[in-house]
Amino acid sequence: MSTTEKSADVALLRCESYDKKFLDEAIARAARIAGFPDVQGKTLLLKPNILNASPAAKAVTTNPAFLGAVIRFVKSKGATRILVGDSPGWQPGVLAAKASGIYDAAQRNGATWVDFHEVAAHAVPNGKKLKNIPLTSLLGGIDLVINLPKLKNHQLMTYTGAMKNLFGLLPGTAKSAMHLQYPSVIDFGEMLVDIAMSIPCFSFMDGIVAMQGEGPGSGTPFQLGIVLASGSPAALDWVAVECVGYDPWRIPYLVDGMQRTQGVDTVAEPSTAPLAPGDINHEEFERLPYCSELGKRLDSIPSTLRRILGSAIRLRPIFHTKPCIGCKACVEICPAKALELEKKGRVNRIRIDDHLCITCFCCHEVCPAKAISIGKAPLRIAHRALAR
Ligand code: SF4
Ligand code: SF4
Structure with a gap:
């Protein structure tokens, strides 16, 4: 394999399996193409996506073999301290990490698992919504975040990848x-x-088995067979959605991310190598509808009115x-x-x-338990109000 191949904003290459020999080569090549920085002597925080305690085969989490390959790669580049951590929204991080195989993969490859228990104020220069936010205090002691998202559909945001995975630096229920x-x-x-714009990071995306359908937690695995890498999480996301047939211009936060990254309103397509998104076969990938124009207009009206209208016409959990x-x-x-939760004998019923x-x-x-779907449902009467 040539060590002088073409560089690009986003490395996009095929890797059909989590087999160690293919993965190690794919990660090293992706890093070369996308300009992986010097990490000699550095402390790194590797941040996989551990949404919940799901086995790797469900494609809910970053695959543990993918994490293992990245740990071996950064060690080969001289990183001296390698931490691995995430904080699911509901369960303890270590429990979810063990169920997904992430914990074992970290231990086996010589990295240290860390929970995000403590927070510290993190400055957000030029934020549109935030000036600072309490993120894991571990950020204060590391040189770089190695962001390891999984390519998945997302019911609220249409797609989740590199930028959304960094939201997980906010511990536990603070996210909701x-x-x-x-x-x-x-x-x-x-x-x-x-x-995302405030975190120094380099991203490797697990797109080998992606999640289609009702992501990010209840979709189904889709064999996509790609690995992506970039120093820009926004550029990586832009390319990743194109690989599964979405138009990034119709996903507002991806447009915002690229406009801020490039400093212009008219976004230039990121360069990719060795493949282009059009080379990836996504015909069978089950996509979600885009956040609707109606939904976007709803977003601009006052919150009380939005809630009333939204409850009448929006998709809802069922x-x-x-x-x-x-x-x-x-x-x-x-x-x-x-x-x-209403329990009657063995019957569990959720009231909303x-x-x-x-x-x-x-x-x-x-x-x-895949007991919640998203769809149109008759407006449900406020049961608490009725009970009063
Ligand atoms: S019930 Fe509504 S507000 Fe509560 S978690 Fe579900 S979608 Fe969000
Ligand atoms: S719907 Fe039932 S199974 Fe699903 S999270 Fe709620 S209580 Fe648990």
């Missing part, structure tokens, strides 16, 4: 609280971009009694306190107050 603060897709997206195991994950993560729901879909993200 941000949904309450920024309930519109546009505002929430600007907040995501604020964080709770299915039969698969529900009564774990209460949805109830606990709901930032709007819109849910209640649509007047409180901000359609953030955090409940859908964390449900371990």
Whole structure:
């Protein structure tokens, strides 16, 4: 393999399996193409996507073999301290890391697992929504974040990848609280971009098995067979969505990310090598609808009115009694306190107050039983109001 091949904003190359020999080569090549920085003697925080405690085969999390390959790569480049951490929205990080195989992969390859228990104020220069935000205090002691997103659909944002994965530096349920603060897709997206632009990082994306359908937690695995890498999380996301057939211009936070990265309104297509997005076969990939124009207009009206209108015309979470195991994950993560669990014998029923729901879909993200779908449902009467 040539060591002088063409460089590009985003490395995009084929890698069909998590087999060590293919992965090690793919990571090293992607790093060369995308200009991986000098990490000799540096302390790194590797940040996989660990949405919840799911086995690797479900494609909910970054694959542990992918993490292992990146650890071996950064060690070969002289990094002296390699930390691996994430903080799922609902479960303890270490529990989810063990269930997904991430914890073992970190240990086996000589990295150290870290939980995001403590926070410290993190400055967000030029933020549109944030001036500072409490992120994991580990950021204060590291030189670079190595961002390891999984390519997945996302019910709220259409797609989740490099920029959205950095939102996970905000520990635990603080993430769902941000949904309450920024309930519109546009505002929430600007907040995501604020964080992404403020983190020094290099990203390797696991697109070998992506998630199609009802991502980020309840979709199905899709064999896409690609690895991407970039020093720009916005450019990486732009290319990644094109690889699965989305138009990035129709995903507002991706446009915002590129406009801020390039400093212009008219975004130039990032360069890629050795492949172009058009080389990737995505015909069978099950995409989600874009955030609708109507939804965007709703985002610009006052929040009380938006909630009333939104509850009448927006997609909403639908709770299915039969698969529900009564774990209460949805109830606990709901930032709007819109849910209640009603138990009758062995039957678990989730009750929702649509007047409180901000359609953030955090409940859908964390449900371990696929007991929540997203769709159009008749407006559900505020049961608490009736009960009073
Ligand atoms: S019910 Fe679900 S979608 Fe609605 S606010 Fe709560 S977590 Fe978000
Ligand atoms: S709907 Fe899902 S998350 Fe909520 S209690 Fe049932 S199984 Fe748990």
